[in-house]
Amino acid sequence: EPEVTQTPSHQVTQMGQEVILRCVPISNHLYFYWYRQILGQKVEFLVSFYNNEISEKSEIFDDQFSVERPDGSNFTLKIRSTKLEDSAMYFCASSEESAGGYGYTFGSGTRLTVV
Amino acid sequence: DQQVKQNSPSLSVQEGRISILNCDYTNSMFDYFLWYKKYPAEGPTFLISISSIKDKNEDGRFTVFLNKSAKHLSLHIVPSQPGDSAVYFCAARNFGNEKLTFGTGTRLTIIP
Numbered sequence: 001e002p003e004v005t006q007t008p009s010h011q012v013t014q015m016g017q018e019v020i021l022r023c024v025p026i027s028n029h030l031y032f033y034w035y036r037q038i039l040g041q042k043v044e045f046l047v048s049f050y051n052n053e054i055s056e057k058s059e060i061f062d063d064q065f066s067v068e069r070p071d072g073s074n075f076t077l078k079i080r081s082t083k084l085e086d087s088a089m090y091f092c093a094s095s096e097e098s099a100g101g102y103g104y105t106f107g108s109g110t111r112l113t114v115v
Numbered sequence: 116d117q118q119v120k121q122n123s124p125s126l127s128v129q130e131g132r133i134s135i136l137n138c139d140y141t142n143s144m145f146d147y148f149l150w151y152k153k154y155p156a157e158g159p160t161f162l163i164s165i166s167s168i169k170d171k172n173e174d175g176r177f178t179v180f181l182n183k184s185a186k187h188l189s190l191h192i193v194p195s196q197p198g199d200s201a202v203y204f205c206a207a208r209n210f211g212n213e214k215l216t217f218g219t220g221t222r223l224t225i226i227p
Binding site: 004031033035038041042043044048050055056058091093098101102103105106107108109 | 151156157158159160161164172178204212214215216217218219220
């Protein structure tokens with residue numbers, strides 16, 4: 001079964017450093033997403049991406065965050081200057097259609113720890 | 116932001132019995148509701164969804180019920196199996212938006 005692949009599975013970074021989280025969505029999917037889950041809290045939407053541009057973003061997704069689909073297969077989330085409160089599990093997801101009742105396919109996540 | 120709430124953080128059910136997971140929402144603009152299952156160290160896995168124009172959707176052992184007047188949905192799993200032990204999230208989508216709003220999850224434990 002096709003899957004969404006995320007690398008690395010765990011990243012530790014110093015506060016203030018830039019970090020790039022990588023995702024390979026399912027190949028025929030057109031819609032891409034990033035979500036995060038801070039330990040013990042709910043899964044939160046960050047951003048959706050379609051047709052090479054951001055289609056929707058949350059208030060969490062401020063100027064420190066950016067997304068890119070550099071080569072037609074990878075989808076990346078960059079945090080420019082990490083803060084302690086950015087420590088969370090980051091999930092990439094993709095879907096073939098605009099996410100109505102079909103749900104997304106999520107990756108296994110990248111655990112980001114900012115120290 | 117408590118638009119989607121799962122008031123039971125955990126639930127234990129005997130194998131073979133029915134598991135009922137509940138979810139309440141406050142935003143009347145939600146038009147699609149979804150249930151996801153999550154195992155440790157994995158991403159959420161889509162289980163079943165329901166449109167706001169329906170009140171029931173069934174897929175094998177899983178049935179989702181929607182009560183729009185009460186702003187309540189539930190997921191029924193019959194019969195419950197040990198592999199169903201996981202955290203279950205309900206999620207909702209606002210018409211015209213891409214984002215899903217998730218609840219806090221309910222940890223379901225199936226007792227053999």
